[in-house]
Amino acid sequence: MSVLEVTGLEVRYGDLTAVDGVALSLAEGETLAVLGANGAGKSTLLGALAGTHLPTSGRVLLDGEPVTRLPAHRRVRRGIALVPEGRRIFGSLTVEENLLMGRFPRRDGPWDLRAVYDMFPLVAEMKDRRGGVLSGGQQQAVAIGRALLANPRVLLLDEVSLGLAPTVVGQLYDAVRRITAAGTTALVVEQDLDQALRVADRVQCLLGGRTVLEAPATGLDRDIVADAYFGITGARARTPRRPEWTGSTQACRACCSVGSTPSWPAGCR
Numbered sequence: 606m607s608v609l610e611v612t613g614l615e616v617r618y619g620d621l622t623a624v625d626g627v628a629l630s631l632a633e634g635e636t637l638a639v640l641g642a643n644g645a646g647k648s649t650l651l652g653a654l655a656g657t658h659l660p661t662s663g664r665v666l667l668d669g670e671p672v673t674r675l676p677a678h679r680r681v682r683r684g685i686a687l688v689p690e691g692r693r694i695f696g697s698l699t700v701e702e703n704l705l706m707g708r709f710p711r712r713d714g715p716w717d718l719r720a721v722y723d724m725f726p727l728v729a730e731m732k733d734r735r736g737g738v739l740s741g742g743q744q745q746a747v748a749i750g751r752a753l754l755a756n757p758r759v760l761l762l763d764e765v766s767l768g769l770a771p772t773v774v775g776q777l778y779d780a781v782r783r784i785t786a787a788g789t790t791a792l793v794v795e796q797d798l799d800q801a802l803r804v805a806d807r808v809q810c811l812l813g814g815r816t817v818l819e820a821p822a823t824g825l826d827r828d829i830v831a832d833a834y835f836g837i838t839g840a841r842a843r844t845p846r847r848p849e850w851t852g853s854t855q856a857c858r859a860c861c862s863v864g865s866t867p868s869w870p871a872g873c874r
């Protein structure tokens with residue numbers, strides 16, 4: 606069963622349909638990158654999953670249970686935590702105080718302050734400093750740590766790379782990979798295609814609020830993503846067919862042509 610299952614999601618701002626019939630599905634421990642240009646509807650989609658935007662139609666299921674109309678704080682308790690665009694760190698609070706905000710509300714689970722400090726040693730060194738004096742990368746690490754303290758089943762990350770140097774972004778996504786390797790499921794909204802492909806099992810590209818491309822990240826042709834991203838006609842037609850697990854032969858019949866089970870892309874399950 607999917608950890609997160611979304612069907613027919615629509616979110617409107619007045620007459621504008623910002624998310625238009627989006628469906629997605631995330632298996633346990635899987636990472637999905639949602640890509641798209643400015644205004645494609647990525648942040649609105651995350652908001653609808655986190656509970657900050659109420660959809661006009663569609664369903665959001667977490668572990669098979671509907672959460673579509675639950676307020677954000679109750680979704681956090683169920684296991685959906687958001688790392689918001691722009692980090693939203695409290696500048697006047699210390700790093701540790703910022704992190705502790707993530708414990709209210711929370712689920713039970715392995716993430717506590719010690720585990721977050723082990724994941725981000727630089728954050729541990731700065732735990733008594735005010736959030737406002739940190740660099741952008743340090744603030745992003747604190748924002749991820751704060752979300753982890755809620756012990757999420759699904760971690761939503763909005764534009765981790767925004768305004769940060771590529772090396773810093775790389776380090777942050779290394780941490781995200783370690784987090785997902787430990788079993789947390791992640792949905793990453795990203796404009797940096799290279800980072801997205803590095804961290805994701807699958808990619809879903811939005812344009813004008815609609816899904817125009819879905820594909821496994823492994824071996825994905827960047828031109829196909831670029832076409833979808835910029836809305837060049839034909840991108841949808843070139844979306845790789847959803848892979849199929851053939852069972853007896855252990856061969857993938859569709860786009861990925863991966864030969865053995867251990868390196869099988871998540872989309873083939």
Ligand SMILES: Nc1ncnc2c1ncn2[C@@H]1O[C@H](COP(=O)(O)OP(=O)(O)OP(=O)(O)O)[C@@H](O)[C@H]1O
Pocket residue numbers: 618621623641642643644645646647648649650
């Ligand atoms: N509060 C709002 N009121 C009205 N329209 C909004 C609001 N927030 C976003 N929009 C519009 O909804 C559409 C989707 O915006 P959204 O921020 O979700 O896109 P995005 O892909 O996250 O873009 P960006 O990368 O720039 O954040 C855009 O047309 C945007 O102008």
